[in-house]
Amino acid sequence: MALGTPTAVVLELMTMGQQSAAHLGELLRAASPPVQAEHQALAAEIIRCCDRVIAAVTAVAADKKRKAMDPGATSRRPGPAAAMPSKRRVRGAEAHREVHAGTTADGFAWRKYGQKDINGSNHPRLYYRCSSSGEGCAATRRVQRSQEDPAAFIIAYYGEHTCGAGLGDACQQQRAAPAPPTVVDTGSIARGIVGADDWNRNSPLLLPLSAEHSAHAAPGDTSRRWLSPSSSSSYSSEVEVELGASPVEEFLDGNFDWEWETVVNSLRFGDLLQ
DNA sequence: CTCATTTGACCCCT
DNA sequence: AGGGGTCAAATGAG
Numbered sequence: 001m002a003l004g005t006p007t008a009v010v011l012e013l014m015t016m017g018q019q020s021a022a023h024l025g026e027l028l029r030a031a032s033p034p035v036q037a038e039h040q041a042l043a044a045e046i047i048r049c050c051d052r053v054i055a056a057v058t059a060v061a062a063d064k065k066r067k068a069m070d071p072g073a074t075s076r077r078p079g080p081a082a083a084m085p086s087k088r089r090v091r092g093a094e095a096h097r098e099v100h101a102g103t104t105a106d107g108f109a110w111r112k113y114g115q116k117d118i119n120g121s122n123h124p125r126l127y128y129r130c131s132s133s134g135e136g137c138a139a140t141r142r143v144q145r146s147q148e149d150p151a152a153f154i155i156a157y158y159g160e161h162t163c164g165a166g167l168g169d170a171c172q173q174q175r176a177a178p179a180p181p182t183v184v185d186t187g188s189i190a191r192g193i194v195g196a197d198d199w200n201r202n203s204p205l206l207l208p209l210s211a212e213h214s215a216h217a218a219p220g221d222t223s224r225r226w227l228s229p230s231s232s233s234s235y236s237s238e239v240e241v242e243l244g245a246s247p248v249e250e251f252l253d254g255n256f257d258w259e260w261e262t263v264v265n266s267l268r269f270g271d272l273l274q
Numbered sequence: 275c276t277c278a279t280t281t282g283a284c285c286c287c288t
Numbered sequence: 289a290g291g292g293g294t295c296a297a298a299t300g301a302g
Contacts, residue, residue, distance in 0.1 A: 114293065116294095
């Protein structure tokens with residue numbers, strides 16, 4: 001998402017707010033003498049509020065975009081595609097949710113099933129389905145690097161996670177897994193933006209925390225531990241480090257002196273997205 | 275050997 | 289006809 005637009009600024013700031021609240025929660029948790037649980041709940045409440053704002057802003061932005069691109073089309077043409085019991089999504093079907101983020105990690109386990117070069121886009125579009133799709137989970141997502149802000153990803157979610165209903169399934173296990181460092185990276189925060197293989201490999205388990213970290217990630221390392229895609233030809237050598245200092249980044253760098261990992265550890269992106 | 279990823283081909287829609 | 293979305297065989301890593 002292009003920085004500078006009011007929506008983008010709001011999203012950035014709200015994300016920062018989340019991070020601040022998360023850090024606060026960490027501090028409260030580690031406080032000695034221990035603070036009341038009520039205080040920690042307050043920090044959690046702040047995070048939830050930020051989350052709701054982000055969700056609302058994102059939804060509004062996505063809706064505006066849709067209407068701009070497809071005026072008058074309030075409902076998708078039911079047509080043959082709807083009648084067809086195919087897995088194929090109705091062309092241009094509306095995303096259940098569209099997220100602009102600096103990371104694709106969302107706490108779920110995804111399996112890549114396709115990649116496509118898109119006209120007018122410098123970056124390929126990646127297609128994922130829930131790794132529990134075999135168990136009937138219909139959730140899929142489409143990931144593409146933002147044109148305006150290559151450090152950011154536009155993630156469109158389709159379908160609901162039906163696998164999350166029961167304990168023991170892959171989705172649930174992924175989300176319940178001990179929280180590894182998870183970055184809620186809005187992209188403009190220069191914490192190291194990695195090639196698609198890296199960010200996907202690190203989803204949902206681990207995200208690189210620094211430019212050095214990501215830069216040192218072996219491009220060819222397609223460990224299958226990662227449930228999301230490994231290196232693709234177009235990305236395997238692509239290790240980008242976001243250098244452009246956004247106002248938000250400057251704000252972060254200039255005003256916050258917290259331990260990044262602390263914040264990161266306290267944030268569970270998957271939970272935030274619920 | 276198993277399983278996730280890659281990637282070209284195919285299908286369907288506009 | 290062209291483009292986007294999905295399939296599935298091939299490939300490669302553990």
